[in-house]
Amino acid sequence: MVFLSIPADYIPIAIMFVVAIGFVVTTIFVTHLLGPKRKSEIKLDTFECGIESQSNARLPFSIKYFLIAILFVLFDVEVIFMYPWAVNFLKLGLTGFIEMLLFVSLLMVGFIYIIRKGALKWE
């Protein structure tokens, strides 16, 4: 296989860039021009999902939150591997099934490790 690319092939990418930058620039400037300017205390406040903001974002918090969050990400991402496997389940056959069992059992080992180490204890 020989791939010959000419500069014209990159035109879609260039258009993509222009659209992306254009969108950002438009939304930033046009909203300033079009929107009415009513400055009140609530309007200028930090938006925090509708809940009243508490304080500065950089406040110390318990490391346990961080640990739980990291572990959540780990076991959440694991499920992503199952989607392509489930779609191709028939094609992959028994080998694929055994490989998935191996993968899940390794994750299980990790899970046992986490529990026995007390990473999920909340005191």
Added chain:
Amino acid sequence: MNTIVILSVTGIAAMMSDVFKLKKALFGLSLLGLLIALVFSVYDWGQYATYFNQMVLTDNYAVVFTTMLIGITFLWFLMSKDFFSSHSSASEHYALILFSLTGGVMMTNFSDLTILFLGLEILSIALYILAGSDKGNLFSNEASLKYFMIGSFATGFLLFGIALIYGATSSFNLQEISAYVQQHNGSLPMYFYAGILMILTGLTFKVSAVPFHFWAPDVYDGSPTLVTTYMLSVVKMAAFAALYRLFIYCFAPVYEFWIPVFAIMSAVTMLLGNITAVYQKSLKRMLAYSSIAHAGYMLMALASPGGTSRSALMFYLLAYAISTLGVFNVLYQVHKVTGREEIKSVKGLFRKNPFAAIMLTLCMLSMAGIPPVAGFFGKYYMFVSTLNGGLTWLVLIAVLSSLIGVYFYFKVIIAAFQEPELENTAYYRQPSDLTVLYICGILSLLLGILPQFVAGLL
């Protein structure tokens, strides 16, 4: 492939041993796992087998380097028995070392750029944590963070390079890339060469070659001494095995392009490493700079590929790793007793333990490259191979910088034979604490007397 499986299972077992209250069995278990892996690795000799859809290729080159990696790690385990057992998280540290060894083995067996990337990451991520395993020490924290930041940056380069190579050749497989490059040599796009340079950058970061060495002294100096030992011996060996394998198996058809890069890098690395090492007062930092210098000598194998460069690189790495283990065994014991790591803190070693001083001398001579020890033949093979490659100027620079090296290596030898500065210099608590030094000294001598047995393997 068996080796990779056994090592990862041993790693997982080591990790779980704490959970199941089997901490006492941890050390024996790790050693047993390493021994089994070693046997399986040697058993693969003479075979040419691919696994996982041609992603892993076990040939003699891979077998030799895998065996060396596991053997050196075995010695490392012997000398660090008490280090991790004093920590509360000993089992994690053992597991991390075993995992990083698995990554190293993957880096020597790869036949696919994705496996190279995977192996490098498994090797590195474990080490980022290990570098900071002395949690109370600020320098250890600094080393860990620095290593992590710069290592990730280097990995980014490597990945971008792999992506560009894939873009140019539409394959990750070494054989396919090589065949494609052979076929289309001369009409390859510019970004293929950019990809080679980026991969080169990413991997030479890991072997701490100038100009990508700035992280190395601080990381090697700040990490716990035994982790530094592991980095200098096993990690350097794995990274060089991967670098050489990649460029010889894959990019050999365009060697005119990358040879000058390696030649210049090699010359600058050994000069800078050796000259900076002269000014160090701390033994650990001096050895860190000397490891940069040794990376320069090893790069000579890539500056003149083909011929005997393969066995020269192998022999050099082996000689270097063995002498590093020996010297660091002394450094670790000295540090444990006196809490100091300067060159002058080995003073009085001969008075306390003459045999240990002689063994240390052998290891230091091996690093300096003086007969009759292994390091001399490492340098000899390397210089001969480079001369055959036609790079006389590089050999001249190498000889010159070796002469500089002799100066600071002899500072340590002289210190070992001087009168002790402090009264209480018991260099070891038990006689077995310096076993690895004795093994390494004798191995250096044996390799120096009978080099052809090992050098003839590849």
